[in-house]
Amino acid sequence: xxFINYSTREIxxxxxxxxxxxxxxxxxxQFIYKRMNPEARGKMISLATESERTLFFDFLPLSLxxxxxxxxxxxxxxxxxxxxxDASRRLILRGVDGVVFCADSxxxxxxxxxESMENxxxxxREQGYDPERLPLVIQYNKRDLPNIASxxxxxxxxxxxxxxxxxxxATTGGGVFETLKAVIKLVLIDxxxxxxx
Amino acid sequence: MSHxxxxxxxxxxxxxxxxxxxxxxxxxxxVVFLVDxxxxxxxxxxxxxxxxxxxxxxxxxxxxxxTGGLANLIGEKEFSVLFHEGERDNMHLSVVAERLILVxxxxxxxxxxLVRLRVRQATARITTVMAVALAAxxxxxxxxxxxxxxxxxxxxx
Numbered sequence: 001x002x003f004i005n006y007s008t009r010e011i012x013x014x015x016x017x018x019x020x021x022x023x024x025x026x027x028x029x030q031f032i033y034k035r036m037n038p039e040a041r042g043k044m045i046s047l048a049t050e051s052e053r054t055l056f057f058d059f060l061p062l063s064l065x066x067x068x069x070x071x072x073x074x075x076x077x078x079x080x081x082x083x084x085x086d087a088s089r090r091l092i093l094r095g096v097d098g099v100v101f102c103a104d105s106x107x108x109x110x111x112x113x114x115e116s117m118e119n120x121x122x123x124x125r126e127q128g129y130d131p132e133r134l135p136l137v138i139q140y141n142k143r144d145l146p147n148i149a150s151x152x153x154x155x156x157x158x159x160x161x162x163x164x165x166x167x168x169x170a171t172t173g174g175g176v177f178e179t180l181k182a183v184i185k186l187v188l189i190d191x192x193x194x195x196x197x
Numbered sequence: 198m199s200h201x202x203x204x205x206x207x208x209x210x211x212x213x214x215x216x217x218x219x220x221x222x223x224x225x226x227x228v229v230f231l232v233d234x235x236x237x238x239x240x241x242x243x244x245x246x247x248x249x250x251x252x253x254x255x256x257x258x259x260x261x262x263x264t265g266g267l268a269n270l271i272g273e274k275e276f277s278v279l280f281h282e283g284e285r286d287n288m289h290l291s292v293v294a295e296r297l298i299l300v301x302x303x304x305x306x307x308x309x310x311l312v313r314l315r316v317r318q319a320t321a322r323i324t325t326v327m328a329v330a331l332a333a334x335x336x337x338x339x340x341x342x343x344x345x346x347x348x349x350x351x352x353x354x
Contacts, residue, residue: 002202003237007210012237042251047259056259059236061251064352067344072352075236075255091262095235185349192344194201 001095002191010071013187014095018120019102020112021053021081024141027170028102029060029076032180035173036062054080057092064184074184081116090123098135098187099124100179102170103158105140105148110157117158135186136163139179144169203233204337209330210240216322217242220299224315225307227286230300231293231323232257239297248302257290257300280309289313293320294327 003012017025026046033044042061049055058078063071079089101120103113121131140154151167159165164182168175217229221242228243230250236258238250265275279290289301289312299319301312 001235003233003235003239004202004204005210005239006205007207014235014237043249045252045255056263059252059255061255067348067352068341075251087266088263091259091266094262095233181353184352188344188349191202192341194338194342 002097002187004070008071009069010073011067011191012073012075013097013184013191014075014077015098015100015183015187016092016096017076017078017100017102018089018116019081019141020104020109020116021083023081023102023104023109023113023116024168024170025078025081025102026052026054026058028100028139028141028168028176028179029058029078031170031173031176032062032076033060035177040064053082054078055085056080056088067188072188074187076180083115086119086123089119090126093123093127093129096124096127096129096134097190098137098183100183101136101138101158103138103140103154105142105154105167106145107147107149110149110153113154114157132161135183135190136161137179137183137186138163138165139168139175140165141168141170141175143167143174144172201335203331204334205239205330206333206337209326209333212326213240213323213330214242216319216326220301220315220319223318224301224303224312226301226303226312228302230254230257230302232298232300234258234261234292234296234298243302253300257298261290261292261298278313289316291316291320294324297323297327299323 017028019025033041040063045059047056060076062074077092079092124131124134138159166175166179170176213231217240221229228245230241231239232254233239236255238254264279268276277292281288286302286304291299293299299316303312
């Protein structure tokens with residue numbers, strides 16, 4: 001649900017990076033933070049454990065310039081990927097306008113990806129969203145590692161809706177901004193439709 | 198459940214601002230914020246320059262969401278008031294009109310009791326304004342139907 005303030009001429013949208021534990025959601029945000037013009041980004045907040053696993057969420061606010069006289073602000077969040085943090089994931093999905101599903105391409109993580117995608121769909125439904133219609137982009141991360149599943153396999157397993165999909169290596173940044181740009185576009189197209197599902 | 202955009206028009210925004218300004222004075226607070234439960238700042242009053250208001254809004258929403266989760270575990274709907282006591286400054290957070298969070302930062306020139314009293318009064322007024330704002334928001338289209346591919350692309354140049 002985007003928030004439009006006519007008085008301050010601002011549009012605020014929320015994008016959530018979702019996916020299994022250690023798939024690279026936080027790394028995506030860290031790369032965006034490092035590469036964005038400091039004037040276009042705010043402070044990145046990470047609520048993480050001592051071993052740097054996301055405990056509650058990471059948060060990165062971006063200001064992308066103006067559209068039709070309105071400043072556009074995107075709030076990027078990650079969820080904790082570990083299975084037992086489901087309550088936190090549900091809370092973070094509240095008010096979401098678009099989702100990036102970050103998949104781990106490694107063969108050993110195929111099941112974890114599927115489980116996380118199912119979990120996303122269930123949690124969206126629980127929050128009153130239609131998982132078939134919410135703006136969604138899929139990112140196949142860790143393409144630089146050995147022993148990875150083929151794109152065709154990952155597509156067949158995860159991309160039933162045939163949404164935009166990107167290969168990436170979040171540690172080096174490949175595909176990170178392409179993914180971000182795609183989800184922002186989908187969110188704005190949804191805003192144009194009035195954001196109603 | 199509709200996820201239509203929430204559009205805040207100028208008259209309601211100004212009404213909310215004036216309630217916050219009055220609360221600031223009445224509660225002898227340092228700064229007052231109104232945040233939505235999704236983590237976006239709606240309005241503030243007082244000296245907000247020293248604060249990272251974007252982070253504050255996101256963390257306040259996270260705080261209310263997490264304690265809401267705790268509340269559910271003991272069979273409560275939510276904990277509608279939170280109070281954080283610091284060495285110098287304190288923070289009072291309360292859920293308003295179901296979807297907003299009113300954050301009051303104050304120091305020793307005020308007290309929890311006074312803040313709580315004034316927040317209760319402001320809450321009633323904010324609830325009234327929000328009812329109008331939500332009805333108006335449902336009737337608004339947002340004015341973005343004309344948004345073109347070129348408008349969207351312009352953000353990435």
